[in-house]
Amino acid sequence: MKVLVPVKRVVDYNVKVRVKADGTGVDLANVKMSMNPFDEIAVEEAIRLKEKGIVTEIVVVSIGVQQATETLRTALAMGADRGILVTTDQVTESLAVAKVLAKIVEEEAPGLVILGKQAIDDDANQTGQMLAGLLGWPQGTFASKVAPEGDSVHVTREIDGGLETVALTLPAVVTTDLRLNEPRYASLPNIMKAKSKPIAAKTPADYGVDMTPRLSVLKVVEPSKRQAGVKVKTVDELVEKLKVLGAVA
Template identity: 85%
Template sequence: MKVLVPVKRVVDYNVKVRVKSDQTGVELANVKMSMNPFDEIAVEEAIRLKEKGIATEIIVVSIGVTQSTETLRTALAMGADRGILVTTDVAVESLAVAKILAKIAEEEQPGLIILGKQAIDDDANQTGQMLAGLLGWGQGTFASKVSPDGDRVQVTREVDGGAETVDLKLPAIVTTDLRLNEPRYASLPNIMKAKAKPIAQKTPADYGVDPTPRLTILKVIEPGKRQAGIKVKTVDELVEKLKTIGAVQ
């Protein structure tokens, strides 16, 4: 069974994001970039399926600027087999990403597509769901456990009330949550081997997709600073403060 894993290049989660002075976006120049953490979990899950003999090939896909090759190489060093880079200089929105991935899925015929539930730059949390809709496949979102069995897969997913398990017919879409696994670090020998693994170069036009954004960013601003808390000595004082604050708001 082939497993397809989309990965995204984002600002590293340890970096404090700064807004550009002209408020058109966030500063990306000279900023450390890395693979989206949820996508790392997806890659790790695919590798574990291959180690169990369930997956036969892992294909990683990235859609973005040319530097996304580095993100693909990281996934290849972790254990993926080959990569596909769809290069574009525009910020590709979720629907366009889903359309490109749907075309790749039609070409590659994977039995399972595993992707992060969301990217930490836009927190959209919709690409997996859109992809499932375009392909007409079953979906298990926010997965904390993935258990393939024959032509089906059971996915335990995080919900507000705890967890639920869904049974899906393959091929299917799975989006990963934090509790699914702990991604491995790529070893130096595997990093060297990853340089020889193939990465196909594509463009959105190759898949008949127009990546032009449908949304326009008007302004990006930093969130307001939190005000300091107030300590009170008695319950009566607390009630009075709540009344005062509530009246002001």
């Protein structure tokens, strides 16, 4: 079975982002970029399935600027077999990305698509669902356990009430949650091998998809700073202050 894993290049989660002075977006100058953490979990899960003999090939896909090649190389160093880079300088929105991925799925014919539940830059949490909708495939979101079995896959997913296990008929789309696994570090020999693994160069036009953004950003601002708290001497004083804030009647 072939597995397709979309990955996104985002600002590293350890970096404190800064807003541009003109409020048009986040300042990306000289900022460390890396693979979206949820997508890294998806790559790891695909590799583990391959190690179990369930998966025969792992194809990673990234849609974005040319520098996303580095993100694909990271996935290849972890253990993926080949990559596809769809180059665009446009802002990548969920629906357009899902449309491109749907076309790639038609070409590659994978048995399973595994992707992160959301990207940490926009927190949209909708590309996987949109892709499943476009393909007409069953989907398992927020997966904390993935267990393929014959022509189906059992996905244990996190919901408000605890855990829910759903049985999906393959082919299917699965989005990963944090507790699914712990991604491995790429070893030096694998990093060297990744340089020789193939990455196909594509554009959105090759798939007949218009990447022009549908949304307009009016302004980007930093969140307001948290105000310092105060100490109270008695419970009565605490209650009075809560009444002022409207926290209690």
